[in-house]
Amino acid sequence: MPELQAGERRRYWLSLAALVVVLPAAVLAHTWGSLTQWWANNGRDPINVERGAAQRYAGAEWRMTGLSVLPIGSTGRSVVLAEFEARIEDPAVLMESPCVVALTDAGGRRWQPRFTVHRIVREQRPEAAEKPNCGGLTPEQVQAGATVKMAETFVVPADVDGLALSLIKPNALPGNLVLR
Amino acid sequence: MSGRLKGLAAVLFAAVVLYAMQHTTPFYSEIISQVPVSGRLGERVDARDFALVAGRVNLARALETESYGSTKTYTTSGVWILVEAVAEAKRESMALTSAEWIGPSGVRYGLSQRLSNVPGMVQTANFEPGLAMPFLMAFEVPENELSGGTLLVSRSLLMPLAEQVRMPVPDLPADRIRSTIAIGPAGGELPWTLEAK
Structure with a gap:
């Protein structure tokens, strides 16, 4: 060759x-x-917000006001009550897309909120039981300058730790609000 | 000459390889089909998204449910298979939307939708990470499709490469078929009670 x-x-x-x-x-x-x-x-770009701090996101300023763990007797389960509020800046942007909420723990597990308020929340925190869900806001509640108080409940194992509320508005992706 | 022969042989070899590849290429649906995870009845089986224990397999000619004080009877020309199981999600809240019974002939039977609104049925169950949730699965099959059947459970048939738990159920003799099984409201730790009649 x-x-x-x-x-x-x-x-x-x-x-x-x-x-x-x-x-x-x-x-x-x-x-x-x-x-x-x-x-x-x-895509997810987590925006971590510490307890009590406010963060602008999807037409509002969001703040976590309480994250309570309410044990359900001796079942090894707890109800987590997440209370948060949004001071509305742009109602059109806020209402443009649905609110996707989940509770996360230190291990990355994700729990979806319950459709109905758990009995324990009604008994122990009746005022929180009356608060609307993030996905259930009406145009009447969403007015510029108003502050809307919301609550979500989750059922989780009693031994979880590092809990945080993940809140996503698809119109604000990849931003993902993580309220601690 | 030997160089030409070698070249010709290489071309022929390439043609054969290409022909074989063309005729053994799997369909896209096969490439993304469910990944089987084998398990045994009564033992915990771990898939990526959930863990499952399928326990007792009950057989009946009819099922009874109670709703708002009235009793409904569901008869069948075959046999009801009522499987008691427990599952828990691993990473995120989820539902188990696909369960099938494969009879010994290979015929597949989906979940009966006639009882889909009955509390405790898999269609109404939501599985949470770390929380074991008991549930029932109901299938309606001909009597000759009982023994030697296989139970298949997966998160969804539409998720590519999702894992599917497969549990063979070897022996279901006809003398185990009850006339009627009544599904009652929550009893103890279970969200239902089963009573054979």
């Missing part, structure tokens, strides 16, 4: 090197639309 000329040898190695760059670039270009769509839907 004839010896390769120096120029041919260089072209051979250049082609191989180009393949390493071009192949991933082609895959990336082909999937770019799907990747950006996935990030828009699933």
Whole structure:
């Protein structure tokens, strides 16, 4: 077999090197639309807010006012009552998309809120039981300058720790409010 | 000459490989199909999103439920399979929306929707992380599809690569079939009581 000329040898190695760059670039270009769509839907940029501090997010200024753990007898379960408020700045932005709320723990587990207020909350914290859910605000409640007090309840194992309330408005993604 | 022969052989080899690849390429639905996780009845089975223990398998010709003081009877031309189980979510609150019974012939039977509103049924259950939740699954199958069946439970049939728990249920003799099983309200730690009649 004839010896390769120096120029041919260089072209051979250049082609191989180009393949390493071009192949991933082609895959990336082909999937770019799907990747950006996935990030828009699933991307999370946590905005941590410590207890009592306020944070502007999705047309309001949010603040956690209480996170109470109410044990359910000796069942090994507890009801977590999360109370928070929003001082409304832009009602249109606030009402533009639904409110997705979850309780998280130190291990990254996520609990969805209960549809109905737990009996224990009615017994021990009746004033909180009357507060609306984040997803249940009416246009009458959402007025510029008004402060709306809300509450959500969750049922969790009694031994959870590092609890925080995750609040997402899809129109504010990838921002994800984490109230501690 | 030998160089040409080698070249021809390489082309032929490549053609054969390409032909084989073309004819063994799985369908997209197969690539993203559910991942089986095998388990045994009465033992805890851990999938990625949930853990499941399927316990007693009850058989009956009819099921009775009580609602607002009135009794409803659900008859069938086959047999009711009523499976008692416990599950807990691992990472996030979730539902188990898919459960199937595969009979010994390979025919698949989905959950009966006739009892989907009865408290305790899997369709009404919400599973939370770290909290074991008992529930029932009801299937309506012909009598010859009982013994040698397999129970399949997964979070959703629509989730690509979701894990599906598979539990073989080898022996269900006909003498275990009750005339009627009444599903009553909460009793003790369970959200239901079962009474054979």
